Amino acid sequence: MGVILPARWHLYVVDLEPRIGTKPGKQRPCICIQPSEFCEAGLDSALIVPLTTHLTAEDAYPLRVKVPAGVCGLEKESEALVDQILAWDISLFKKELGVLPEGLQEVLKAAIKDFLDL
Numbered sequence: 001m002g003v004i005l006p007a008r009w010h011l012y013v014v015d016l017e018p019r020i021g022t023k024p025g026k027q028r029p030c031i032c033i034q035p036s037e038f039c040e041a042g043l044d045s046a047l048i049v050p051l052t053t054h055l056t057a058e059d060a061y062p063l064r065v066k067v068p069a070g071v072c073g074l075e076k077e078s079e080a081l082v083d084q085i086l087a088w089d090i091s092l093f094k095k096e097l098g099v100l101p102e103g104l105q106e107v108l109k110a111a112i113k114d115f116l117d118l
Helices: 036-040 102-116
Strands: 010-015 027-032 045-052 064-067 078-081 086-089 093-099
Touching: 010 045, 064 102
Parallel strands: none
Antiparallel strands: 010 027, 010 093, 027 045, 045 078, 045 086, 064 078
């Protein structure tokens, strides 16, 4: 199997091992937020937002964005960890799960802007 060429707003299973400090570890779904053109230009890494199924009890926007079960085949409700944005080697992208629905793309984009104070 060849290297996956990540595309913006697509979900992938990504190998995030080893876990270090607050960085999420193991293979988990992640959303590529980097413009596809940069991946197509031959960069070896892509910006991702990891997902977790360890949900917060209250609304934690913009640090976390809820991703409902069923989106891109996710079995459980998840949260995108906006405060854990990573640049990750594309050789560690294991499987594409699908594209994030447009409404959810807009919510995540707004959360990233709010979190980064852009």
